[in-house]
Amino acid sequence: MYRYDEFDHAFVRDRVARFRDQVQRRIDGRLSEEEFRPLRLQNGLYLQLHAYMLRIAIPYGTMSSRQMRQLALIADKWDKGYGHFTTRQNIQFNWPVLKDTPEILDALADVEMHAIQTSGNCIRNVTADHFAGAAADEIEDPRPIAEVIRHWSTGHPEFSFLPRKFKIAITGAEHDRAAIKAHDIGLRLKRDAHGRVGVEVVVGGGLGRSPFVGVVLRDFVPKEELLAYLEAILRVYNLYGRRDNKYKARIKILVHEEGIEEIRKRVEAEFAAMEGPSLTPDPDELERIERYFAPPSFEELPNLSPELDEAKAADAALKAWVETNTHAHKAPGYAIVTVTLKKPGEAPGDATSDQMRALADLAETYGAGELRVSHEQNIVIPHVKKGDLAKLHAALVAHELATPNLGLASDIIACPGLDYCGLATARSIPVAQDIANRFKDHDAARAIGELKIKISGCINACGHHHLGHIGILGLEKAGKENYQITLGGDATENAALGQRIGPGLDYEDVGPAVERIVEAYLAHRASPDESFVDAVRRLGVEPFKTAVYEEKDRDAA
Amino acid sequence: MAKAFEPQIVTANDLLLGDVIYRTEAGGWTREHREAAVAHTKEAAEALLKAAEADHLTIVGAYLAPTRLGDDGRPEPTHFREIFRTTGPTFRTDLGKQAEGKSLDEEAA
Ligand code: SF4
Numbered sequence: 001m002y003r004y005d006e007f008d009h010a011f012v013r014d015r016v017a018r019f020r021d022q023v024q025r026r027i028d029g030r031l032s033e034e035e036f037r038p039l040r041l042q043n044g045l046y047l048q049l050h051a052y053m054l055r056i057a058i059p060y061g062t063m064s065s066r067q068m069r070q071l072a073l074i075a076d077k078w079d080k081g082y083g084h085f086t087t088r089q090n091i092q093f094n095w096p097v098l099k100d101t102p103e104i105l106d107a108l109a110d111v112e113m114h115a116i117q118t119s120g121n122c123i124r125n126v127t128a129d130h131f132a133g134a135a136a137d138e139i140e141d142p143r144p145i146a147e148v149i150r151h152w153s154t155g156h157p158e159f160s161f162l163p164r165k166f167k168i169a170i171t172g173a174e175h176d177r178a179a180i181k182a183h184d185i186g187l188r189l190k191r192d193a194h195g196r197v198g199v200e201v202v203v204g205g206g207l208g209r210s211p212f213v214g215v216v217l218r219d220f221v222p223k224e225e226l227l228a229y230l231e232a233i234l235r236v237y238n239l240y241g242r243r244d245n246k247y248k249a250r251i252k253i254l255v256h257e258e259g260i261e262e263i264r265k266r267v268e269a270e271f272a273a274m275e276g277p278s279l280t281p282d283p284d285e286l287e288r289i290e291r292y293f294a295p296p297s298f299e300e301l302p303n304l305s306p307e308l309d310e311a312k313a314a315d316a317a318l319k320a321w322v323e324t325n326t327h328a329h330k331a332p333g334y335a336i337v338t339v340t341l342k343k344p345g346e347a348p349g350d351a352t353s354d355q356m357r358a359l360a361d362l363a364e365t366y367g368a369g370e371l372r373v374s375h376e377q378n379i380v381i382p383h384v385k386k387g388d389l390a391k392l393h394a395a396l397v398a399h400e401l402a403t404p405n406l407g408l409a410s411d412i413i414a415c416p417g418l419d420y421c422g423l424a425t426a427r428s429i430p431v432a433q434d435i436a437n438r439f440k441d442h443d444a445a446r447a448i449g450e451l452k453i454k455i456s457g458c459i460n461a462c463g464h465h466h467l468g469h470i471g472i473l474g475l476e477k478a479g480k481e482n483y484q485i486t487l488g489g490d491a492t493e494n495a496a497l498g499q500r501i502g503p504g505l506d507y508e509d510v511g512p513a514v515e516r517i518v519e520a521y522l523a524h525r526a527s528p529d530e531s532f533v534d535a536v537r538r539l540g541v542e543p544f545k546t547a548v549y550e551e552k553d554r555d556a557a
Numbered sequence: 558m559a560k561a562f563e564p565q566i567v568t569a570n571d572l573l574l575g576d577v578i579y580r581t582e583a584g585g586w587t588r589e590h591r592e593a594a595v596a597h598t599k600e601a602a603e604a605l606l607k608a609a610e611a612d613h614l615t616i617v618g619a620y621l622a623p624t625r626l627g628d629d630g631r632p633e634p635t636h637f638r639e640i641f642r643t644t645g646p647t648f649r650t651d652l653g654k655q656a657e658g659k660s661l662d663e664e665a666a
Contacts (some may be wrong), residue, residue: 027573029614047617049638050645050653051575080652095652098573347648418638419646427641430648481637 002059002147002292004112011155012109015116019043020102027099044115045101048422054093054101056108056115060128060146060170061089061373061380063113065360068371070111072356078104083356085341085349087413087464088167089127089373094420116154121162123153123234129171129178130374133295134336134382136328139189140197142172144290145226148281151289152227159234163241164249166234167206174493179375181205181214181495182467184251185233190220198222203233203263204255205495207461212252213495215260217267228279232271236263296368296383301333305386318393320442321404326389329382335389337367337381338374339396340411343403344436347429348414349377358399366392375464376413378406409439409451409518413464417457417474418481424457426474426481427507431455434511439518448518451532452491467491469533470514471498481507487517487544488536501545513548520547565602566593566632567609568642569619577642577654578616580609586616588654590643591631595624 004012019039026036040046044055056071071091075083078100079093086092096104108114126146133141149168153159159166170187171178180186186202198220205214221229233251240258242248255263312319327336339359341349351359363371363381366388372380384392396402405411412435415421417428432455439445454468458475465471471486483505486498505513518532520543525535536544567580568590578586579593587593596602602621609619622639624632634640645653 033572033613033617047570047575049642050577051570095575097575418641419648427647429646433648479636 002062002143002289005288008112009109012112012114012116015043015114016102016105016109019105023098023102038120040101041119042116043101043105044119045096045098046119046422048094048416048420049418049424050420051095052098052101053420054096054104054115055086055119056091056093056113057125058089058091058113058373059125059150060132060143061130061375062128062132062143063371063373064111065364065369065371067111067113068356068360068363070107070113072353072360074104074107075353075356077107082350082352084347084416085351085373085377085379087375087377087415087462088125089130089375090125091373092416094416119165120160121165122160123149123156123162123166123168126150126153127167127169127178127183127375129173129176130372130378130380131177131327131336131382132172132372133293134329134334135173135177136330137175138173138330139191140172141293141295142170142187142189143293144286145187145189145199145223146170147289147293148227148286149230152230152279159238162234162238163243164246166237166251168230176491176493176495177374179464179467179491179495181493182207182464182491183214185230186214187226192220196222199226201229201233204252204260206250206252207464207466208250209247209459210253210256211461211466211497212256213497214252215255217260217264224280227281228274229267229271231279232267232274235270236266240266295331296370298331298334298383299385301331301385301387303332305333305389307387308389311390315390317397317402317404318390320446321393321402322389324404324408324446325406326384331383333386335384335386337384337389337392338406339379339381339401340403340406341378341401342405342411342436343400344405344410344440345433348412348432348436351379355399355401358395358401362392362395376411378411404442405445407450407452408442408445409448409453409514410436410442410445412436412453412455413468414455415457415463417455417463421457423460424474425459425476426457426483428455428457428463428472428474431472431474431483431507431510435514438511438515447528448522449528449531451518453514454489464491465489466497467495468498469536470517472510472514475504477504483507483510485510485513485517485548487541488533490533499541501541502549505548516547516551517544520544562598563623563635564625564632565596565605565621566590566624567596567602567605567619568593568622568639569609569616572615572617575617580605580619584608586612590624590634590639591627593624593632595626595632596621 025031169183172189188200202214203217367381412432414428414432418424452469455472456463456465467489473484489498490496582594627633644655
């Protein structure tokens, strides 16, 4: 885990002190809302539909048990006993009152956390593969680079007033779990022909009103040149990115309007003109950072655990959970555990303070005290001995955290939507709850196989609906909530945007429509091995469209 | 014929709590939609909003929202967004205004 140095500590404390003063000045009337708004947003404080909301950064989704416990404490002391983990690997508290927010930020600083760069037209917190440092398919842990980028970008004077917000995601693995092609910049670690580690740089991805899949800007940038290369991209964007229209200001529009060739030419020219070495991270500092991400010392274990096999044979629930919710770890005899915050009927991504404390304790007992937040709104315990899985599972069951549904139909991403968010045009959480309840029979859900349903409550697409195998976008039509369905989206290395199947549906028709889509898949799939998204790719949207609209009319007749 | 004017109320969020509030006839603020002042003409609505905005040191983001008069002559929200703002998260009746309402009823019982 990264630990703050003196500079980091002083920086964060100073920000809290300044914010305390700003809040006081707003309360006693010396600051207008117009003046205060950008200041509170810079500190992660939003005003939502029913209350303020504080968005807290969990850089690259990594946190310690101690930090998770502090989040639980904040939930109990200053909020309403729960928190919401988001698709940006952040946590949001939905009910803080204004005067308490400096206290909360102080409590966060106590455990080296903050809410900086969760808002504003700056480089936002870097997100990373939630299996970083543990995945069997990883070239290298991407988090030291993410941390170097955080150092470089935090409060960067040249990039504090970009045309628009700027999001960077990074993965060290071949299989993309960080949706890097849906970010302003996506980075993927790779090796060149000589075995050197470098970075493939993807640019111009993004969702929202005008969704784009990112394109490769440079195939290979040596690791030590990465910051300079990023700086060159940001300079080109800062200079040429549109400031005349908020909806055309992201780098994806620049790439789309100018073409990737032109952008590449400008970036390379800027890069060539730069004094690269001044931006090459100091090797000592780099080493310091890398040391913090050193993996825990793994025991030498056989890869198979007879203990686990026995326990699985005796307990079908454990067997199902191990099969769906654990992944291959790079160390033999270990597994990566994902705890889904997706119990059917609950709000996706919500965890109570008791659950947070339980996760903190369990990560300490069984997982080297480390936790991750995934952009799919789940919690990962990255380093668990296979021999401990049965005990961990039993403990999770007691806290209602053992739902065996990772990657299945009830493991739905949903943004807060119109139950909290002031920008929303429709609700998303209750739609997710309705769908999850329809697929709560986990055996049936496993027979359906991998199915990623993603729901946004407005065009801003925080719920990544374009990337859902089934995407659902909530809008308003004629004074009612109305939902558009897309099929065939993909957030991985095969990134694709979903295709709309037809006119929007009413709120209560969404759940039945999803069921009919899944039934059509089961009827049409070539074999049980053909996944939902593969079937959509092969068949196109027609059979599903028929299932949704014609069968709806028939049922209604 | 010109479309009949749809009655409006002024709503905002409270600066300190963030809670949803409504402008009253008396020129104050209430947390109850039914106690909101109703403007029946465009001019009255503009005047109501202007007066409300003068309180910018204690409120945030005042705007006009459509309403209709219920059987008891009190305003009721018409748009679903405004209906949700009078309750709280629709899937968690233990939170927001709806929860307070409930506990008050329980107290009264
Ligand atoms: S997608 Fe829209 S409704 Fe959902 S959280 Fe983002 S801004 Fe709010």
